[in-house]
Amino acid sequence: MAIQQKQVTVKGTEYLLSSFPTGRGMIVLKQLGQIAGPAVAAVETGGVSALISAVIQNLETIDVENLSKQIVSGATTKSGMPLQFDVEFSGEYDRLFMLMKEVVEFNYSSVLSMVSGVTALEAPAAD
Numbered sequence: 001m002a003i004q005q006k007q008v009t010v011k012g013t014e015y016l017l018s019s020f021p022t023g024r025g026m027i028v029l030k031q032l033g034q035i036a037g038p039a040v041a042a043v044e045t046g047g048v049s050a051l052i053s054a055v056i057q058n059l060e061t062i063d064v065e066n067l068s069k070q071i072v073s074g075a076t077t078k079s080g081m082p083l084q085f086d087v088e089f090s091g092e093y094d095r096l097f098m099l100m101k102e103v104v105e106f107n108y109s110s111v112l113s114m115v116s117g118v119t120a121l122e123a124p125a126a127d
Contacts, residue, residue, distance in 0.1 A: 003018050008106075011095045015076065015077060019107055024073070031067050035062060039055045072103060075103060
């Protein structure tokens with residue numbers, strides 16, 4: 001199957017997402033698993049506060065800046081211009097995280113649904 005694309009709008013900015021080539025997708029999936037695996041286990045036993053704690057602890061083992069860049073690397077602006085990571089999200093980390101969520105769902109929704117029945121990334125229920 002060829003590289004797939006999807007258009008999304010995040011906080012009024014349109015982006016064109018391209019699916020990861022398989023190699024990059026596996027690298028990113030491994031890093032996401034290193035963060036998310038312990039976090040999912042923590043939320044099952046300790047709720048949202050345990051989730052946040054587990055994520056923060058596991059961020060020390062991952063190069064978060066590089067992972068963030070890898071995740072959004074397949075996104076371009078609607079006009080086809082590559083993202084300038086350090087400029088595009090300066091002071092707008094919420095937009096970065098929202099775009100990262102869109103990219104992860106786009107690339108891994110089939111894996112997420114296969115593994116846990118999740119069809120989209122959703123915030124855990126409040127404690």
